[in-house]
Amino acid sequence: MQSTSRIEVWEIARSLRYDGRVIHLRVPGTLRYRDLAVRVVGAACKMVGTPDESTGPIRNTEWDNEVVSAFGEAFNNAAIHSYDGRKPGDVEVEVETGIAAITIRLIDYGNSFSLDDVPVPDLEALPESGLGLYIIRSFMDEVKYVPGSPNVLSMTKYLDPARRPVRQPSDRFSDSGGGDSRQ
């Protein structure tokens, strides 16, 4: 990861809050703040799990890469689509780290969409767009979207997916609303 400038450190410190369990970050919902938010999530990944394999599954770089990739796409969607055609608002990020999983909630106050309306891309056709939600769904174990004001996209990834709580299959990519055509 690149070194963080003093200005970026100040921006992170100004935007961050930690209540002992969840990291809170609130930034303007524009792509200019994408890198900052991605760095926070990347750092949060390092707080997940245990350093001792005997007490639980351990993280690896590949796991971190998948979380960061998924979050980056989610932030893109919020910045590009949620505030499309309206005055840009804030994006709130809540990151909950535990010994077995990370849960990231991305909250915006813009346009809503429906996960079910986003088609699975045809990778054989070499698509140049429409890949964001596919990346999110592929790399995270649970993805849930609740439209409204605010819209809340919740994503969870387990260190060991086999140990995740048992849920109904329909819970995996669930949402309950409609809206724009998002990628």
Next chain:
Amino acid sequence: MNFTREDNGDVTVLRISGSLDALSTPELRPTIDALVAEKRPTITVDLSDLRLIDSSGVGAIVSLYKRMRALGAKVEVVGLKDQPLAIFRLLRLDRIFTV
């Protein structure tokens, strides 16, 4: 994101470093357009120093590949590792690029 273009005979090497994402990808588009317009025969995209890529960055590279392929040119991607490699594998782009 930084990038350099180097022409050696028929071969053009495009080196991209840093983060190729929704914010930075538009900076690369004019260079891609120029490579297509010039009908360069062989293009090597060197991603050895690329730290992060998102779907926008992938879209730009796939666009380059498809447009050059339509001209009969060759495009290869080298140096993929870490997060960019994970994305290319997920999107099954490793089947068309040498990675």
